Amino acid sequence: MTLFPTSRKSFAAILMLAVSSLALAQSGAGRVYVVSHVDVIPKYAAETAKLLLAYGADSRKDAGAVRIDVLVENGPNHFTLVEVWETRAAYEAHVSQEHTRAFREKVHPWLGSPYDERLSYEVKP
Numbered sequence: 001m002t003l004f005p006t007s008r009k010s011f012a013a014i015l016m017l018a019v020s021s022l023a024l025a026q027s028g029a030g031r032v033y034v035v036s037h038v039d040v041i042p043k044y045a046a047e048t049a050k051l052l053l054a055y056g057a058d059s060r061k062d063a064g065a066v067r068i069d070v071l072v073e074n075g076p077n078h079f080t081l082v083e084v085w086e087t088r089a090a091y092e093a094h095v096s097q098e099h100t101r102a103f104r105e106k107v108h109p110w111l112g113s114p115y116d117e118r119l120s121y122e123v124k125p
Helices: 008-027 042-060 088-095 098-110
Strands: 032-039 065-072 078-085 116-121
Touching (some): 032 088
Antiparallel strands (some): 032 078
């Protein structure tokens, strides 16, 4: 079994899907899904939880915010943020907000691993 289809027609279809997805992402069209993993030094877990909850509450007020979820794993110092934004422009405006910058500056020295933020986009037919 191969990972990718071997026919040229299938390969061309996959390539077109990838190109159209990239174009969609670059155009900023469609919703943006942001998943961030925030792992902190254990002694900062309680402070980080409070900071993340405040960040979530502030971010929900930003224009274009669809949903902001703050999750904690079984280990109390591993958090996940799941954010949904109407557009890439709304997300970028959110990143430039004072509350976002303040959150990132405050949490940075507490990190046990790099702040892992990944953006994804809806793929539309």
